[in-house]
Amino acid sequence: DQQVKQNSPSLSVQEGRISILNCDYTNSMFDYFLWYKKYPAEGPTFLISISSIKDKNEDGRFTVFLNKSAKHLSLHIVPSQPGDSAVYFCAASYNNNDMRFGAGTRLTVKP
């Protein structure tokens, strides 16, 4: 049961431009959403999160937007840097229970 979906397996952007990674979910009970970044041969690292009571959370170059009515969230990276090239996972949880992850989107930022 794929409750969290990342429909774009890959994304390529030019350095300095905006990267927008998308994530859709089906379970309306999810109350917390997170984005993780993963480099090859390393475990995922936490990037940014948002509670379902908010619609936006910003941390430096990273902003996460949540649209509960559409069951959609997105991660914006501005400006994109080559070091941002990695696989990004969207994750969702409810009532502090197990976390559901999407399949990931591979972001490539070209110099």
Next chain:
Amino acid sequence: KAGVTQTPRYLIKTRGQQVTLSCSPISGHRSVSWYQQTPGQGLQFLFEYFSETQRNKGNFPGRFSGRQFSNSRSEMNVSTLELGDSALYLCASRQIAGKSYEQYFGPGTRLTVT
């Protein structure tokens, strides 16, 4: 503070064998979760342990089992290995209180079943 460690990092087994993977969480973290990562499938949740008790369980067959020790270290066991079990197995730890949603992942154990 040391991060999450997993041993071994790489493992090659044959079908029908069993395997045990180990995870040491960040000091002070009492929750340990296990995930299976395969290409195109993202991270599939296996189970979570807290205070030596299984707290949550994903949709995996009974061949996948785990346990947690009093020092919060955790082991995962897969019996009667199948070719489809080849994957990266990730362990993550977190505190249950405070920012408990944030998990800290280890580097993973790459299991290859031949």
